[in-house]
Amino acid sequence: MIKGSNVALADLSDSVGSVIVSLSWGSPTGEGDADVSVLLLDANGKVRDDGDFYFYNHPVAADGSVQLLGKTPTADGSEDRISFDLTAVASGIDRVVLAASRYGGARFGELEDVRITLADAAGENLLRFSVDDVGSVTAVIFGELYRRGEGWKFRAVGQGYEAGLAGLATDFGVDIEDDADTEAEGALESAAGAPQADEPGPAPTEEPARQATLEAIPAPRRPEEEVAEPAKSAARPRTAKKKVTLPKAVKKSLAENDSWKQARLFPVSVLKSDRDRETRATSVLLSVMAQVPEFSRRLTAGFGAPAGSMETFTEVSLPHGDNPRRPDGVIRVERAGKLWTALVETKTNGNALKADQVQAYMDIAARRGYEAVITLTNDVALEGRPLIDVKIDKRRKHKVALWHMSWAEVAHQAQMLIRHEGVSNAAHAWLLQELLHYLQHENSGCHGFQNMGPAWVPVRNGIDDETLCQGDARALEVVENWERLIRQVCLRLGGELGQKVLPVQRAKRGTDPTERRIRLADQLCLHGRLQAELRIDGTPGVLAISADLRTGKLRTGIEIPTPEQGYPLSWAKRLVRRLSEAPADLHVETLVDSDTGGPRGTLERLRPEPADLLPKDNVTKITGFRLSLLKSMGSGRGNAETGFIRSVDDAVNRFYTTVVVHLDAPTTRRTASK
Numbered sequence: 001m002i003k004g005s006n007v008a009l010a011d012l013s014d015s016v017g018s019v020i021v022s023l024s025w026g027s028p029t030g031e032g033d034a035d036v037s038v039l040l041l042d043a044n045g046k047v048r049d050d051g052d053f054y055f056y057n058h059p060v061a062a063d064g065s066v067q068l069l070g071k072t073p074t075a076d077g078s079e080d081r082i083s084f085d086l087t088a089v090a091s092g093i094d095r096v097v098l099a100a101s102r103y104g105g106a107r108f109g110e111l112e113d114v115r116i117t118l119a120d121a122a123g124e125n126l127l128r129f130s131v132d133d134v135g136s137v138t139a140v141i142f143g144e145l146y147r148r149g150e151g152w153k154f155r156a157v158g159q160g161y162e163a164g165l166a167g168l169a170t171d172f173g174v175d176i177e178d179d180a181d182t183e184a185e186g187a188l189e190s191a192a193g194a195p196q197a198d199e200p201g202p203a204p205t206e207e208p209a210r211q212a213t214l215e216a217i218p219a220p221r222r223p224e225e226e227v228a229e230p231a232k233s234a235a236r237p238r239t240a241k242k243k244v245t246l247p248k249a250v251k252k253s254l255a256e257n258d259s260w261k262q263a264r265l266f267p268v269s270v271l272k273s274d275r276d277r278e279t280r281a282t283s284v285l286l287s288v289m290a291q292v293p294e295f296s297r298r299l300t301a302g303f304g305a306p307a308g309s310m311e312t313f314t315e316v317s318l319p320h321g322d323n324p325r326r327p328d329g330v331i332r333v334e335r336a337g338k339l340w341t342a343l344v345e346t347k348t349n350g351n352a353l354k355a356d357q358v359q360a361y362m363d364i365a366a367r368r369g370y371e372a373v374i375t376l377t378n379d380v381a382l383e384g385r386p387l388i389d390v391k392i393d394k395r396r397k398h399k400v401a402l403w404h405m406s407w408a409e410v411a412h413q414a415q416m417l418i419r420h421e422g423v424s425n426a427a428h429a430w431l432l433q434e435l436l437h438y439l440q441h442e443n444s445g446c447h448g449f450q451n452m453g454p455a456w457v458p459v460r461n462g463i464d465d466e467t468l469c470q471g472d473a474r475a476l477e478v479v480e481n482w483e484r485l486i487r488q489v490c491l492r493l494g495g496e497l498g499q500k501v502l503p504v505q506r507a508k509r510g511t512d513p514t515e516r517r518i519r520l521a522d523q524l525c526l527h528g529r530l531q532a533e534l535r536i537d538g539t540p541g542v543l544a545i546s547a548d549l550r551t552g553k554l555r556t557g558i559e560i561p562t563p564e565q566g567y568p569l570s571w572a573k574r575l576v577r578r579l580s581e582a583p584a585d586l587h588v589e590t591l592v593d594s595d596t597g598g599p600r601g602t603l604e605r606l607r608p609e610p611a612d613l614l615p616k617d618n619v620t621k622i623t624g625f626r627l628s629l630l631k632s633m634g635s636g637r638g639n640a641e642t643g644f645i646r647s648v649d650d651a652v653n654r655f656y657t658t659v660v661v662h663l664d665a666p667t668t669r670r671t672a673s674k
Contacts, residue, residue, distance in 0.1 A: 001129040006155040008148065015121040015371070015399060016152065017087045017338070018304040020069075022119070023100050023142055025111040026077030032111045033535075036080040037165065038066050039097040039172050040089070046173035048092060053174045055165070064297060064307015065089045066096075073502050074383065077111070083301040084145070086152055087336060095146040097172065101139035101165035108160065109135030116142040118154060121304035121340075121371055122399040129156040138164035245422040245429065265431075266438040277348040277445035279314070281438075282328045285376075285410060286312035286344070288435045289331070292428045298413045300331065303342065303372050303403045308335030318343075318364050325360055331374070341365075342372040348407075348445030353377060358388045358402070365400040366393065372401045380406045380449045380484040384513035408448030411439045412491040420498030449488045452481045452644055456637035463528040463549045475521040479530070483517070485645055486532040486545070489652055497536070497656075504533035504542055524549075534652075540663050545652065547633055547644075554647060556655035557628030559591065560663060568622050572610040575625060578662045579603055583629065586659060588613065591624040598622065629655050 001007070009016040023036050040052035047053055054061065059068035065088040069081040080100070089096070098116065108114060114131045134140055137160030144155050161168045253262075266284045271277050289296035290312045297307060313330040329344035343361045347353060353375055361373045381387055381404045390402060417423050418432045439446045455474035462468030468475060486503050494501035505516070524530060528550040534543040539558070546555040562571055579586065588606055590598030590613045598620070599613050606612055615622070631654070634640075634647035 001127055001154075001156040003129075003132075003156055003158045006153050007127060008151055008153045009118075009120075009126070009145075010151045012126040013120040013122075013124065013399075015304075016126075017085070018121045018306050018340075019084050019086065019126075020119045020123070020302065020304065021082045021084065021098055022079050022117045023082075023098065023115075024074060024077065024079035024117070025108075025114045026074070027111050032106070033071075033078060034080075034100045034102045034106075034108070034111070035165075036068060036082060036098075036100045037169075038068070038082060039099070039169070039174070040066070040093045041095040041097060041172060042092055043094045045095070050174050052093075053169060053172075060297070061088075063088050063090070064301075067297065067301045069302050071500060071502055073505055077113070078502060081302065083304075085306040085335070086145070087338070088307055093147075095144050097141055097144050099139060099141045099168055101161075101168065103138075103164075106138070107135065108137050108140055114140070116156075120399075122401040123304065123403070124399065124401075127154060129158070131158045133158075134160050136160075137162050139168045141168070245418060245420065264437065265434040268438060268441045268443040271443050271445075274349055274351060274445065277443075278328065278346055278351075281348050281407075281444060281446050282344065282346045282376075283314050284435060284438055285346075286314060286329050286331065288431050292423065292431055294423050294428065295413065295417060295432060298417070299405070299410065300333070300342075303374060304401060305331070305333050305340050305342070305371075306335045306338075308333045308340075310334075318368070320360055320364055325357075325364060327361055341368075341370040342374050343370060344374050344376065346375075347377040350378065350451055352379070353388050355388050355390070359390050362390050362392075362400055362402060366398055369398055370400065372403055375402070375404045376407065376410070377404075378407050378446070378448050378450060379404075380408065380487050382480060382483055382513065385480070406448055406488070406491075407439060407446035408488045408491045411436060411446070411448070412495040414439070415495030416498060419495070447639065448491075449481075449484045450639035450645060452485070452637040453477055454637075456481075456644070459524075460549055460635075463524075468525045470522045470525045472521075472525060475524050476517060479517050479521045479524060482530045482532070482547075485648060486534070489649060490534060492649065493534070493536070493652060493656065496653075499537040501534055501536045504535050506533075536656075536660070539660055543652070543655070543660065545648065547648065549633075552633045552635070554631045554633045554651045555628055556631070556651050557587075557626055558655075558660060558663075559624050559626045561624045562622055568614050569611060571622070571625075572613040575613075576603070576606055576610040578664070579627075579659070580607075580662075582659050582662060585629065587628045587630070589626040589628075590615070590622055591626055593621045593623055596620075627659055629659065 009019070023034075025032065025034060035056050037053070037055040039047055039054075042048055051058075054066050054068060056068075061067065065085050067083045069083055071078045071080050073079075082098070084096070102108060114134055115128060116131070117125050117128045119125050129143055131140055131142055139161040141157045141159045141161075143157050145152050146155065147153075161171075163170075255262075266280070268280075271280060289299065290310050293310070296310055301307075310331065310333045313332075314328065315326055316330045317324045317326050327343040328346045331342045331344060333340040343365055345353065345358060345361060358373065358375060365371075365373050375387065377387075379387060386402070387404050388402070392399075414432045414436045418429050418436065423429050423432065438444055455477040459468060459472075459474050459478045462472070462474075483503075490501040490503055528548060530547040530549070532545045534545070536543060540560045541558045544555075544557045544559075546557075548555070562568075575588075582603055584602065584604035586603040587600065588603055589600035592598040592615060598615060601612060613625070629651070631647065631651045634642050634644040636643035639645045
């Protein structure tokens, strides 16, 4: 589409009751990012109240009409998706504005290929609009959905705002707190919730940057029925209802000794075969989904399911020629008299999906008017690479979407809700805890990606004896499985931290994912290394992982920039002081603006003499510091204690918990969105 053009959604697809809007961008470094926001406007072009504004602190509509699904990595940046159930949008809403904003003084001109796409309920892309001329702006309206008669249309807007998120929101009637001190402090606590007792506050030296950040954060007003008498303290009460999360401290047990096993809602001791594990896992998951709407919406919104009354079923028999088929499960969602139905096929342990089985379910779904087939296994899907190739009969008017989800993603979403974001009541929190305990038990078979594949050993041997040649298909298989492993590491770490953790994929704009993997496979053949980078919200740099198959070593590291003010010796002393509890074998290297390289040494040697980190000539400019840890790499292809997968997980966890947590968080909006 071009700027200013519009199109009726019904002219593009028959399945537009639910749509997925994706806002995406890339950057030369792979680190550029932005935040999406949605505004629901009435006929006057204003929000009815601040509850019609959805952003990082208010991501989900109570009626299910809007849900911010979060970011997924692309070849050269990231894609932020939003799920809309257009049938649930209130009748008083005339327009839906789709926007994004940058933070910390960043501009959209620093990003590349800024665009918006819209897909129907079957996952088929219907339209695309590339936004140009965004050099100096910090917020952009990509487009808008608006009513026309009984249907919806999309308009390509591409309007920029130099005043950022605050300026954009103010134009549409969102209340912004202008006071730079106490009012901004209240805005933060109103939007994000008052800090807990164990949450550290900002350092005094960060106050100017924090104050400027707060001025750009809209503070949703409390609905009139929730307005209470002003509190005597300066802190404002939360506007959102309090949600239940699990306590961080483990409750003391009443058991006589450690041999006593706590009674569980979903026992795993009776599971004897793969069929038992598959049947039990399906039933456990679907039953919890039917009872905990916050959880089920997280899992199904991205598949185009509406918000509504959900029922789930297992072992349903459906006619298919002479041999009826029995999918592992069925999900049905009812809203306003309309049904959304998905067939579910699950696998546990290392069992792979069968192409003919999935194809049969796709055919059944198409004939019966079902909307989707969802596959659920321990495997992790890759961008541009379907797990199962199925044939779609394009002559059929009704389209069926094929979606895949990993058990690791299910566990991640449960963790995020019960440990960080909260659910509506204690019973729901307990159900999710029981589900998570089941999924993480060694006997459940739901462990996520756990095998580097048959090519792992031959590739390692080929690197050792220098016989692995570029173009070897086995090297490409290892690279693909490495990417799956890194995606799973992001899910696990993100679930533990309650933060967004995404892989950084540095590639030129428009690079095909397969071409990128082939290039990485050639580099593996030449240098014997697998490399990846993770971007973690709230950290000062990108966490790098390198697996050297020649030496059998894993290196985890991070580069942190120098402060904008101060003196080199002060920087070195402050860094060493912050790392007082880090491992003694932590390797510290000074980054300089010359090719000679800067001083380096272990933390144990540098603790008494931080000045050893400074160049001897006192002239060379210091640009930052690189911190890294080395660890022996597991040799096995599986997830055993001596396996490669376990060693990567352990290395990332150790580096984050012993090094990264002690570093300064960037003084940007990120501190305000938690």
